[in-house]
Amino acid sequence: xxxxxxxxxxxxxxxxxxxxxxxxxxxxxxxxxxxxxxxxxxxxxxxxxxxxxxxxxxxxxxxxxxxxxxxxxxxxxxxxxxxxxxxxxxxxxxxxxxxxxxxxxxxxxxxxxxxxxxxxxxxxxxxxxxxxxxxxxxxxxx
Numbered sequence: 249x250x251x252x253x254x255x256x257x258x259x260x261x262x263x264x265x266x267x268x269x270x271x272x273x274x275x276x277x278x279x280x281x282x283x284x285x286x287x288x289x290x291x292x293x294x295x296x297x298x299x300x301x302x303x304x305x306x307x308x309x310x311x312x313x314x315x316x317x318x319x320x321x322x323x324x325x326x327x328x329x330x331x332x333x334x335x336x337x338x339x340x341x342x343x344x345x346x347x348x349x350x351x352x353x354x355x356x357x358x359x360x361x362x363x364x365x366x367x368x369x370x371x372x373x374x375x376x377x378x379x380x381x382x383x384x385x386x387x388x389x390x
Contacts, residue, residue: 255330263329281327288322292377293384297322
């Protein structure tokens, strides 16, 4: 990410990674988004579509965190692809690469593992939301 890159909030997917420069990825993300909202309406908690939900959503990026939590109505939720600003001379704090400069791109030998972790996260998040449908309907109070 070039220094000083601004967050593009005008598109369906707020980002500061130059998503407009990759039309294939941008189109894929914009195509998935309505399906995500439809899934949320049919599988997420019932009766909360008009309620404000406290979510991490793409409303800002700064050195204290790459995204902010804020209240948003679920049908208005937008994904965001946001990178935190680079920290000069930042070092990896632990593990086999402790003390080395942080990576600006994932090294090839770790890409397959990272993709697998992303897929696992993508598979488990919906399951937890779907469980909330029953819990939300049977909770003793809001």
